[in-house]
Amino acid sequence: MFKLDAAEYMMSICGDSGLRDISSPGKSGSIFFLSQDDRFVIKTLKKYELKVMLNMLPKYYHHVGSYENTLITKFFGLHRITLRGGKKVRFVVMGNMFCTELHIHRRYDLKGSSQGRYTKEEKINSNTTLKDLDLKYEFHMDKKLRESLFKQISLDCMFLESQHIIDYSLLLGLHFRAPENLKALVEPPRLMQPQFSLPSEDDPHKQGEQLIIPKGLLLVAHEPSFVNTAPGPHIRGNTLRAYSIGDKEVDLLLPGTARLRVQLGVNMPAQATRKVQEDKVEESEVELFEVYDVVLYMGIIDILQEYTVKKKLEHACKSLQYDPMTISVVKPKTYAERFISFMEKKVFPEPETP
Template sequence: MTGKGVIIWPSGAKYEGEFSGNYLHGYGTFTTSSGSVYRGGWRLNAQHGIGRKEYSNSDNYEGLWKEGVQEGSGRYSWNNGNTYIGNWKNGKIDGRGVMKWANGDIFDGSWSNGLRHGSGVFRFADGGVYIGTWSRGLKDGKGTFYPSGSKHPSLKKWCSSLNTGDNGSISNSKEHGAKKSRVKRSLSEKVSVSGSSRSSRHITHRTASLDANWNQYDPAQESTHRDSSRALSLTSDEGQSEAPEKITWVYEREYMQGVLIMERTRKYSELSHKKKWQNTFTAQQVKKSSCVDIFGGRQSYYLKLNLQLGIRYTVGKITPVPAREVRSSDFGDRARIRMYFPKEGSQFTPPHRSIDFYWKDYCPMVFRNLREMFKLDAAEYMMSICGDCGLRDITSPGKSGSIFFLSQDDRFVIKTLKKSELKVLLQMLPKYYHHVGNYENTLITKFFGLHRITLRGGKKVRFVVMGNMFCTGLHIHRRYDLKGSSQGRFTNKDKINGNTTLKDLDLTYEFNMDKKLRESLLKQISLDCRFLESQQIIDYSLLLGLHFRAPENLKSLAELSESMQQQENSTPGDDALKQGEQFILPKGLLLVAHEPSSVNTAPGPHIRGNTLRAYSIGDKEVDLLLPGTARLRVQLGVNMPAQANRKLLEDKVEATEVELFEVYDVVLYMGIIDILQEYNLRKKFEHTYKSMHFDPTTISVVEPKLYAERFINFLEQKVFPETP
C-alpha cells in the first residue's frame, strides 16, 4: 500500500490518509471503534509529528507526537475543564508548562513524569500566590506565599514561554501559530519506508488514555495551605485602623515532602524579590570572567558547543585504543591530543555553528583509565555530555568567578579553571591517580577529563569534567560548604534561597549516625586530608547535601497548623482548616541487610567502592530503605542515613520564624571539593596579612598541616559527633 487510501477494520476502526510501504505513513485520520479520532502525522503505523486527538471521553490533545505518544509541546484539555499547555515527554507532562484547573487555580513551572517537580508559581483563584519548589508533586524546599489581596511581584516577565494573563486565562496564540506552521511543513514531507503492515490493535494501544497522574491535582490540598496563612495572619496590637493596607505580610515557608516545617512572617518591603527570583526561577546569568569574555554576547552557547565537539572527538579517538597500564609518559603537559576545529569543518572534524578553535585534551590515557576505574562507560559519558539535550548553566557557589555547566542527566559538572589550577592538577595527577586507585571509597572529587580551548587570537579557556556529588533521585533540601574555619563563614540571610550553598556558621545541625558508618567515614576523610596535605593543598571543603525525611510524629496538616499557631500565639484556625485532609507521611530511615540483586548500585558517577557495614545490625553490609523510594546502596558519601539534631544557638530565633521540629531523619551526600589551591607564596602573604587583623586559628588560609587537622577536628566534633 502506497499513496492515499482508506482501511476499515471489522472492529469498526477506520483510517483514511497516506500510506508508504504497507505502513500508515504521512498524514491521515484514524477513528477507533470507541469513537476516538486522531488527525495528523503518522510514521510506521504510529502517530508522529503534529496531530490532534479527540478522545471518546471528550478529552482533547493538540501538539507534537513521537512514536504514538505525546512528545514535545502540546495542549491537553480534560473534560472536567482542566487545561495544560507545555512540554511532554514519553506521553507524560515533563518540562516547562502551565496547568489551569477548572476552579481557577494555575500552576506555571517545571514538571517531571506527570508531576510538579522543580521551580514554579502557583496562583490561587482568589489571588493568592505561592512561589517555590516542588518534588514529585509535593511542595519541597523553600518558597514564599503572598495571601489574597496582598502585594506581590509581577509574574508576567517570568512566564516567557507559556503566559498566564491577568484574568487567569492561558494565552496560547503564539504557540498555536507555531503549531500551524509546523503542520504545513509536516504535510509537505513524504518519506518512503518499506516493511509489512501492523495490526490496528497495536495502533489503538499506542493511543491509549492518559496516565492518571496527569490529572491527580486535589484543590483541597492546596487550599489547606492557603487557608492556614489566613489563620496565621499577624495583626497590629494597636488595631487595624492604622492604615493596614500599607503593611503587607508575606510568608516565607519551608516544606519537606509536602509537610510545612517552618514559616517566617515578613513584610513585603523586607523581601528582595528580584534577586531571589533570579536565583530560583529565571535563566541563570553566569558571572563574567576574563576567560570567557572572548565569546561576546553568546559566550555560553559557543563555550558549551565547543566543549561538546571537543569531548566527542577526544573520547571517540581514545576509546578504540587497546587498554593498557598508565605509564609515566602519559602524565604531564606534553601528554596531550590537539586538534583544530574550523567552522566549515575539515577532514577530521565536522562543520559547526561555533567559532574556529583549537582543542587540547590533557593526559587522555590517564583520564580514560580513571573513567574505567570509576566504572564509567565511554558511550554513557559521551551521551550524557554531548547528547542532543546539551549542557545547562549553573550559578557558581563561590567567589572564584568560574563558569559551571551541568549535564542534562545531572551526572557531570564542568568547571572552568585558572591557569594556576590547571598547573596544580597536572602536577598532582600522578599521586591523585595512585590515591584513588588505592582507596576506592575516597571522598575526593572524581575527575573525568581536563581540556583547553584556544581561539585564533591566542586566548584560552581551561576546564575540568567532574562527577556531580548530588546526582540522586532524592531532593537535596540543604547544601553546605564546610571548611572548619569561622572568619567570614556565614551567609547573609537576605541572600538565602532554595539553591544557596550555606557555610560553616550557618550549620544549625549535628549529625548522629551508626557507629560503624561514622568510623568508616572519618577514617577515609583523614586519609584524604593527609593526601592533600602531602600535595601542599589548602582551602578545600566538604560539600554536604541533606535530604530530609518528613517527621514521623506528625499526623495531619491540621495538627501542624494548630501547633504552629500555638507557638506564634495566634488565633486557632477555622473549621475548614481543622477538617483538612489527613497526610500519610513516610516513616523514618531503615538500615537493612545488603541484597545486591535488589539495589541500584550505580545511580551516578560518584558511586564507587564497597558497601558499608553497620554496627546497629550486627556489622553486616547494609542498604538504606526509604518508604516511597527504591532501596539504596549505602556507601561513603552516598545514601548515608543519619539523624539531624538542631543545635542550641546563642542567638534567639526571630519571633516571626518558627521551626516545628528538633530532630529529622536525613540522607547525606558529601565529598571533598576545591582541591586545586596550593599553599604558595601568595597564600603565605595572605595568611600573614589576615593574622594581623583576626585570630590566626579562625581564618581559612593556614599552612596545609594545620588546615588538615582543623578540618578533621571540626568534622569529628561539630558535624559528626560521637553518639553517647
C-alpha cells in the same frame, strides 16, 4: 578505574541536550556547568589550577585507586578548547556528588574556618549553598559508619596535606526524610531511659527500630514528603557492610527509600539535631532539640589551591586583623587538622553517653 563508559561520557557532556550553568559559592571566578543527565559537573580552570592538577595527577591517581571510597572529588576528564578568536578555555569534568533522584533540601560548603564563613540572610534561597556559620545542625549516625567516614576523611586529608593543598571544603547535601513517628517529647534526663523504640507503622503497639537519643530531645516532624524512589547512578566505591549473619555479610541499606545502597558520601542515613531557640519555648528543665531523619551526600571539593608564597603573605596580613586559626588560609598541616577537628566536633559529633 572509575568504571566509566567512554561513549556515555561523551554523550553526557557533548550531546545535543547541552549543558546547564550553575551558580557557585566560591570566589575563584570559575564557571560551572551541569550535564543534562546530572552526572557530571564541568568547571573552567585557571592556568595555576591546571598546573597544580597536572603536578598532582600521578599521586591523585594512586590515591583514588588505593581508596575507592575516597571522598575527594573524582576527575574524569581534563580538556582544552580554542574559541573563535584564539582564546583557550581549559575545563575539568568531575562527578556530581548530588546525582540522585532524592531532593537535596540543604547544601553546605564547610571548611572548618569561621572568618567570613556565613551567608547574608537576604541572599539565601532554596538553591543557596550555605557555609560553616550557617550550619545549625549536628549529624548523628551509626557508630561503625562514623568510624569508616572519619578513617577516610583522615586519609584524604593526609593526601591533600602531602600535596600542600589548602582551602578545600566538605560539600554536604541533606535530604530530609518523612519522620512520621517522631512526635514524642522525651522525659527529663533523670526519668529517661538510654534508648526508646519507635512504633512500627503496621502495628503501633509493636516495638520498631531503636534510636539512641541524647538528653532531652523534642522530636518534631518536618518535611512530610515520603520518598521511596531509587537514586540516580552514583560513582563511588563498594557498598558498606554493616553486620554479619552467620558467615554471610549483609549490605547496609537505607530503610524506607527503595533499598538505596549506603556508601561513604552517598545515601548515608543520619539524624540531624538542632537546638530549639530559647525564645521560642517556655522555660524547661531540659534542653529542647528538633530531630530530623536525613540522608546525607558529601564529598571533598576545591582541591586545586596550593599553599604558595602568595597564600603565606595572605595569611600573615589577615593574622594581623583576625585570630590566625579563624581564617581560611593556614599551613596545609594546620588546615587538615582543623578541618578534621571541625567535622568530628561540630558536624558529626559522637553522641553523648546517657
